[in-house]
Amino acid sequence: MKTAQRYLALDVLRGMTIALMILVNNPGSWAHIYAPLRHAAWHGCTPTDLVFPFFLFVVGVSMFFSFSKYNNSLNRESLLKIGRRTLLIFAIGLFLNSFPQWTADFSKLRLLGVLQRIALAYGLASLIVLATPRKYLPYLGGIILLAYWALLAGMGGADPFSLEGNATIAFDKAILGENHLYKGFGTPFDPEGLLSTLPAIVTVIIGYLVGSLIKNAEKSRVPQTLVIYGVAGIAAGLLWGQFFPINKPLWTSSYVLYTAGWASLVLALLIWMIDLKGYSRWTTFFVVFGMNPLFIFALSGLWAKTLTRLIRFPGIDGKMTNGYTWLYREIFVPLAGDLNGSLLFAISHVLIFWLIGLILYKKKIFIKV
16 A cells, blocks of 8 residues: 655645735735736736635645545545535635624625635535546546636627626626625626636646645656646646636636646645755745645634724824724835835735744644634
8 A cells, every 4th residue: 555645845835825815915005016916907817816726726636635534535424524614614705705794784795705716616626526536537627627618608798708798797696696796896797706616626626636646656756747747737728828818707717727737837846845855944934824724814814804894093194094004004105115015014914824823833723624
């Protein structure tokens, strides 16, 4: 029987994604952000657009290791774990959407979000990978990506991959109702909607297949193999992107391949550097995030909403402003200016939640979410 291989690189990559998620979600001002820390306006992919798919990719890789205790098969124990974890993560996301207005009118509550997508992608991908022979998973993933392309191309408007004309809007409106969709794009459109969760499931499945590869392959050959798959994924994504544009809000099929390719390359580099060459002294910062990832991410979201919606301070002009804006304007702008102050604000949040994670890490408290 093959001995399971432990990869510190996986914990580091998981921690990196959480640190970056906190960084890009908490600028001091959305009007003052360095270009790499912005999402693409619509089509395209910035470094920030890699963060969320990287996390789902790592979820998939970790699934292979965690499901080994169930012999990577669908049974009562694995079903209970999948069900509990899916419901818990979804419920936390819904709680954050409603916070702090628990008694408000829920007829306009957004039902989906980042945590809800993680929950659905994890839950559905788990059922698929445990119920399907592993050799068929690449074909099933390909079918899902092709079907999603066909749905958007065939059921959209004159410009089926545009914000206004894509088919996910009609689908999500029909299932969830317009009032429960995200409005941040200026129109009811949810970038974590139900239909676009289909390709996100494939991101997790690809991660699961990578988990199988790195657990069962000769450790010294893993980086080389991941580089080959990574380059192939990037190339396939760019090629498909000529017909089905790379797009994070739609989570297009080309985006799935492109981002999974980059995730494979980054994981290859980390495995080579950390697990093969032993350059690991720098990793503790990210391991701290990687040990309690979803708890720290959810806590950062709760904190941001508390600052924005519950805390008020008088500004220099005497007008009351929320705590988030007050900290940026009164503390960080005087220190570093508008743009660098916005970045410093975001970095300070990363460090605050790292300190919380460090306390948990040192006390060996690992909160399973």
